[in-house]
Amino acid sequence: MKVLVPVKRVLDYNIKARVKADGSGVETAGFKMSINPFDEIAVEEAVRLKEKGVVTEIVAVSIGEAKAQDTLRTAMAMGADRSILVETDTVTEPLSVAKVLKALVEKEKPDLVILGKQAIDDDMNATGQMLAGLLGRPQATFASKVEVADGAVTVTREIDGGLQTVKLALPAIITADLRLNEPRYASLPNIMKARKKPLEKITPADLGVDMTPRLSVISVAEPPERKAGVKLDSAAELVSRLRNEAKVI
Amino acid sequence: MTVLVFLDHDDGVIRQASRSAIAAAAKLGDVDVLVTGADAAKAAAAIPGVKKVLQVTDTSGNSELAEPMAALLADLAGGYTHILAASSATSKNVLPRAAALLDVQPIPDIIAVNDADTFVRPIYAGSALATVKSADAKKVITVRASAFDPVPAEGGNAVIEEVALPAGPGGSTFISTELSQSERPELESARVVVSGGRGMQNEENFKLLDPLADRLGAAIGASRAAVDAGFVPNEYQVGQTGKIVAPELYIALGISGAIQHLAGMKDSRVIVAINKDPEAPIFQVADYGIVGDLFTVLPQLEAELDKAG
Ligand SMILES: Cc1cc2nc3c(=O)[nH]c(=O)nc-3n(C[C@H](O)[C@H](O)[C@H](O)COP(=O)(O)OP(=O)(O)OC[C@H]3O[C@@H](n4cnc5c(N)ncnc54)[C@H](O)[C@@H]3O)c2cc1C
Ligand SMILES: Nc1ncnc2c1ncn2[C@@H]1O[C@H](COP(=O)(O)O)[C@@H](O)[C@H]1O
Numbered sequence: 001m002k003v004l005v006p007v008k009r010v011l012d013y014n015i016k017a018r019v020k021a022d023g024s025g026v027e028t029a030g031f032k033m034s035i036n037p038f039d040e041i042a043v044e045e046a047v048r049l050k051e052k053g054v055v056t057e058i059v060a061v062s063i064g065e066a067k068a069q070d071t072l073r074t075a076m077a078m079g080a081d082r083s084i085l086v087e088t089d090t091v092t093e094p095l096s097v098a099k100v101l102k103a104l105v106e107k108e109k110p111d112l113v114i115l116g117k118q119a120i121d122d123d124m125n126a127t128g129q130m131l132a133g134l135l136g137r138p139q140a141t142f143a144s145k146v147e148v149a150d151g152a153v154t155v156t157r158e159i160d161g162g163l164q165t166v167k168l169a170l171p172a173i174i175t176a177d178l179r180l181n182e183p184r185y186a187s188l189p190n191i192m193k194a195r196k197k198p199l200e201k202i203t204p205a206d207l208g209v210d211m212t213p214r215l216s217v218i219s220v221a222e223p224p225e226r227k228a229g230v231k232l233d234s235a236a237e238l239v240s241r242l243r244n245e246a247k248v249i
Numbered sequence: 250m251t252v253l254v255f256l257d258h259d260d261g262v263i264r265q266a267s268r269s270a271i272a273a274a275a276k277l278g279d280v281d282v283l284v285t286g287a288d289a290a291k292a293a294a295a296i297p298g299v300k301k302v303l304q305v306t307d308t309s310g311n312s313e314l315a316e317p318m319a320a321l322l323a324d325l326a327g328g329y330t331h332i333l334a335a336s337s338a339t340s341k342n343v344l345p346r347a348a349a350l351l352d353v354q355p356i357p358d359i360i361a362v363n364d365a366d367t368f369v370r371p372i373y374a375g376s377a378l379a380t381v382k383s384a385d386a387k388k389v390i391t392v393r394a395s396a397f398d399p400v401p402a403e404g405g406n407a408v409i410e411e412v413a414l415p416a417g418p419g420g421s422t423f424i425s426t427e428l429s430q431s432e433r434p435e436l437e438s439a440r441v442v443v444s445g446g447r448g449m450q451n452e453e454n455f456k457l458l459d460p461l462a463d464r465l466g467a468a469i470g471a472s473r474a475a476v477d478a479g480f481v482p483n484e485y486q487v488g489q490t491g492k493i494v495a496p497e498l499y500i501a502l503g504i505s506g507a508i509q510h511l512a513g514m515k516d517s518r519v520i521v522a523i524n525k526d527p528e529a530p531i532f533q534v535a536d537y538g539i540v541g542d543l544f545t546v547l548p549q550l551e552a553e554l555d556k557a558g
Contacts, residue, residue: 016508017373026377094345095354118490123372126345126355129315133349138421139315141342144483154424158483159338160492161259164313165424172420178473178490179483214354218367218380226515229536231527235549238521238537239556246519246536248441248498249465249554 001148001170002057003046004110005080006101007039008092009064009071010121017121023219026121033067035074038116042176044183045146046114047079054148057081059108063092063100069199076194077186085201090211093122096204098130103207105135110171112153117142117175128175138168142177250278250365251300253325255334255343261288263296265438266335268399270392271296274333275400276362283325283412285312290409297405307414310423317417319346324415326351326387330365336391336493348389355389356381358493360396374489374512394437395495395516429482436485439468441498444487444514445480446472448503448524448543455480457547458502464554470494470514472504488513502543506531523547 011017012032020027035043049055060075060083062068072083086100105113115128132139140155144163147154148170157164158177168174186194204211232238242249252274256267263284274280281301284293290304303325311317322332322343332347334340336358348355360378361369367382368390436442443462449455455475462469470492471485487494489512499517504510506522506529514520515534522535523543532538539546 011373013509017376019377026373093354095349095352098349120489121373123374123489124345124355124357125341126348126357129319129342129345130349130355132315133319133346136418138418139342139346140421141315142338157338159426160257160484161428162426162482162484164426166314167422167424169420177483179477214384215356215381216384218382220372220377220379223371223375223378226520226534228533229520229538231532231538231540233539235539235546235553238539238550239553241537242498242519242521246498248519 001055001112002059002108002110003049003055004059004061004105004108004113005039005042005046005075006061006097006113006115006127007043007071007075008036008116008119009033009062009068010036010119013037013120019220019222023221025217025220033070035071036116036119038118038176038178040078040183041178041180042114042116043075043078043080044181045176048181049148050079059083059110061086061101061104063088063097065089072199073194074186076197077191078184082198083200085199086204086207087201088204088211091213092211093213093215094124094126094130095214096209096211097127098134099209100204100207101131102134103209112170112172112174114174114176117177128173132173135173137171137173139173140166140168141175143174144177144179146174146180250330251328252278252280252331252333253329254280254282255322255332255340256282256284256289256293257335257337257339258284258289258292261286261292263289263292263402264335264435265399266337266394268296268402269394269397270333270335271298271400272397273359273362273392274331277331277365281329283322292402294407294409295403295405297401299405299407302407302409303412304409305414306411311414313423313426314417314421315342315346316421317414318343319350320415320417321412322347323350325412329387331388331390333390333392335394340391344389344391351387351389353385353387353389354383355391356383357391358393359390360393374508375515376508393493395493429484433462434466434468436468436470436487436492437494439496441465441467442470442494442496443467443500443502444470444472444504445475445502446504447474447478449475449480452480460551461547464551465498472510501531502547504531505529506534
């Protein structure tokens with residue numbers, strides 16, 4: 001069984017994003033970039049399925065600038081077998097990414113695509129669902145448990161009031177939530193090995209996909225700043241302030 | 250322009266967040282709504298400003314699946330300029346899939362409607378607010394409920410029309426849901442939220458928040474660290490990838506204030522932080538802070554609340 005794992009290169013989650021002075025976007029130049037945390041979880045899940053003998057090949061895919069190669073090397077250091085960089089300088093959005101992935105799915109014919117549930121830069125939470133829609137395939141988003149057996153995958157999903165379980169016939173699309181697993185650290189030997197794993201480069205045009213974004217960014221602004229308030233010495237003072245000053249209790 | 254709003258409900262009661270989505274939709278045009286089940290349809294018909302209620306008659310597990318629901322939304326989309334829903338696990342499962350069927354790029358989590366094509370949405374865990382303009386003929390939007398005052402639940406009298414759920418592409422089977430039972434108010438619409446973090450130490454200690462929440466009529470939330478450590482179930486998580494809350498009062502105990510947590514609560518009107526580390530970032534957004542051991546402060550706080558009556 002073959003798994004495709006789309007991985008996005010994003011501003012590292014430890015870095016607080018700063019708005020560019022001209023309001024055109026968020027400053028990323030010079031900051032640490034990493035694999036999107038949810039995609040790391042998706043790669044880990046694929047690797048665990050391979051270690052269990054369920055999966056035979058893991059293909060990582062990234063759509064973006066040439067530097068997204070680093071993200072693909074990270075995925076391969078964790079255990080992906082090979083990767084595909086779909087190189088573009090155009091800003092990616094879930095619809096265009098889903099179209100690229102659809103074309104790759106038709107070419108690679110994976111049994112399972114495991115994506116992250118959300119990219120932590122655009123916070124869209126859409127690509128997996130859109131890919132499933134474009135392909136007309138079953139989907140299980142926000143997965144916290146994945147079990148493959150007999151041509152089907154049973155997925156436990158995190159929903160608003162608790163958990164839901166669905167069963168999907170393969171081929172299917174899954175998006176990973178935070179509690180699906182804890183990703184491993186790539187070991188140094190595996191990082192070295194990853195450098196020699198195959199990395200194919202293509203363009204969206206090779207796949208016949210138009211990347212023109214549908215959403216244009218008019219401006220990006222800082223949210224209203226919250227100011228630090230006062231530190232109080234006692235619970236008594238807190239209750240008094242909440243009652244008489246803030247009037248919330 | 251007529252707009253379709255997909256509503257969430259709990260046992261036939263339309264969720265407050267969905268009434269906020271109706272408020273956002275009303276800025277765009279006339280509002281029709283789509284909802285599952287007869288009780289919810291009746292409740293939806295009573296919401297002022299709703300013109301027509303489309304009631305999905307199939308209330309089986311199929312109505313819980315994204316595949317048929319997205320197919321239905323795509324079928325209905327012809328009559329509408331915008332399709333909206335409150336941001337929720339359900340809408341985030343269904344709407345992007347429907348958008349793909351319509352060849353539309355969705356616009357998630359809007360906090361403002363500038364005009365029919367232009368919306369404001371947080372990005373990077375709320376560290377920036379992007380104003381985006383859509384070139385799509387139809388818009389598929391989820392609404393951050395905390396940014397729009399909900400319309401009232403009563404006072405309207407809309408017509409109800411039944412719609413059948415299409416089969417969808419198949420391949421997906423609903424097995425079960427396990428919902429946590431709680432007598433407390435819903436996290437996302439509660440007036441007061443009491444949240445605990447890793448500092449609560451364990452599941453047993455986490456229960457110490459109950460008496461405080463009882464006194465304040467509060468919902469209980471948690472940081473990701475508390476959820477990951479198994480102190481509470483996943484649906485308690487507040488933050489970038491959990492629930493977004495904006496109560497009148499948010500009390501954070503033993504939570505450091507990571508950016509991903511702040512993303513889910515920094516629009517609360519009043520924030521209180523109790524943390525033993527004076528440098529904890531949570532204090533940078535807290536209106537009132539107490540530096541101290543939460544296990545000492547918590548009983549004192551309860552005693553003071555009781556005293557004050
Ligand atoms: C992709 C991604 C998404 C994420 N999404 C979310 C999200 O949605 N929500 C979220 O919350 N996090 C999220 N996180 C995790 C986030 O980065 C932090 O790790 C998490 O919020 C930390 O939780 P915490 O504050 O409870 O724990 P810690 O950071 O460990 O803080 C514990 C705090 O408790 C204090 N403390 C300990 N003992 C006591 C005591 N006895 N009395 C008083 N104070 C005490 C300590 O001083 C400390 O400040 C996400 C992370 C990633 C990578
Ligand atoms: N440019 C990209 N390249 C590869 N994968 C992506 C890209 N954008 C999104 N994805 C995948 O889609 C998931 C959800 O992203 P989003 O819908 O943008 O929040 C991510 O976690 C990735 O798995």
